[in-house]
Amino acid sequence: xxxxxxxxxxxxxxxxxxxxxxxxxxxxxxxxxxxxxxxxxxxxxxxxxxxxxxxxxxxxxxxxxxxxxxxxxxxxxxxxxxxxxxxxxxxxxxxxxxxxxxxxxxxxxxxxxxxxxxxxxxxxxxxxxxxxxxxxxxxxxxxxxxxxxxxxxxxxxxxxxxxxxxxxxxxxxxxxxxxxxxxxxxxxxxxxxxxxxxxxxxxxxxxxxxxxxxxxxxxxxxxxxxxxxxxxxxxxxxxxxxxx
Numbered sequence: 656x657x658x659x660x661x662x663x664x665x666x667x668x669x670x671x672x673x674x675x676x677x678x679x680x681x682x683x684x685x686x687x688x689x690x691x692x693x694x695x696x697x698x699x700x701x702x703x704x705x706x707x708x709x710x711x712x713x714x715x716x717x718x719x720x721x722x723x724x725x726x727x728x729x730x731x732x733x734x735x736x737x738x739x740x741x742x743x744x745x746x747x748x749x750x751x752x753x754x755x756x757x758x759x760x761x762x763x764x765x766x767x768x769x770x771x772x773x774x775x776x777x778x779x780x781x782x783x784x785x786x787x788x789x790x791x792x793x794x795x796x797x798x799x800x801x802x803x804x805x806x807x808x809x810x811x812x813x814x815x816x817x818x819x820x821x822x823x824x825x826x827x828x829x830x831x832x833x834x835x836x837x838x839x840x841x842x843x844x845x846x847x848x849x850x851x852x853x854x855x856x857x858x859x860x861x862x863x864x865x866x867x868x869x870x871x872x873x874x875x876x877x878x879x880x881x882x883x884x885x886x887x888x889x890x891x892x893x894x895x896x897x898x899x
Contacts, residue, residue, distance in 0.1 A: 678710040681717070688720060697727035715744035715753050722760060735764050755784040759791065766794065771802045 688703030701724035708717050722737030742757035758781040765774035778795050782788060 677714060681707045681710045681714070684710075685717065685720070688724070692720065692723060692727070695727060697724050700724040701728065713744060715741045715748060715750060715757070718744060719753065719757055719760070726760075726764065731764055731768065735761060738764070751784050755781050755788075758784070759788075762791075763794070766798055771798050774798055 684703045684707035688700045688707065691697070691700035691703060701721065704717055704721040704724060708714075708721070711717065718737045718741035722734045722741065725731075725734035725737055738757045738761045742754055742761070745751070745753035745757055758777050762774045762777040762781065765771075765777065775795060775798055778791050778798075781791050785791070
């Protein structure tokens with residue numbers, strides 16, 4: 656969209672703004688500034704407008720044109736400040752066409768800076784002055800569409816990268832949650848034996864045939880020893896016959 660440039664000399668005559676007529680030097684410098692501005696010689700235009708403001712610092716039209724020269728020099732912050740100053744002075748002068756143009760140019764700068772909400776708010780204020788402005792309505796529609804379509808200044812690659820990062824983060828969060836759930840699960844106690852379970856008997860070393868014979872021999876010897884001991888006891892306990 657093109658900016659709206661106010662013809663300063665005509666505005667002075669038609670609006671009768673300011674505490675009186677502007678200084679003749681102001682008119683001359685403004686004309687020279689406008690000529691440089693149309694030729695896109697922005698540094699020269701800026702110098703002319705600044706010099707003119709030394710003669711008449713409270714003329715809104717000069718601040719508006721100075722903002723245009725700042726914008727041509729890619730100095731957006733200075734341009735925005737000049738447009739705001741032009742709006743304030745125009746409101747005091749009740750120069751409503753100038754108020755409209757100052758708001759329009761502010762909103763356009765904010766839109767370029769991706770400050771969509773601020774731009775829309777100021778465009779709405781511009782419509783308070785000229786409700787039928789198709790240029791303002793068109794800009795509002797374009798900004799609204801860009802905002803709904805993700806008008807945050809990101810290109811498609813940046814959006815894809817952001818989406819991938821979000822997906823990876825979600826996967827990590829899910830993994831962390833699973834690990835936490837697994838950690839919080841109660842530990843299983845010792846398994847109980849099945850009712851059908853039977854302990855296996857002790858498996859000792861098998862005896863050889865020689866071991867068996869040796870054991871039997873020892874048992875036999877023990878038995879004979881016990882029997883002999885028993886027989887001696889019986890003989891000792893028998894009473895002797897009387898010797899008459």
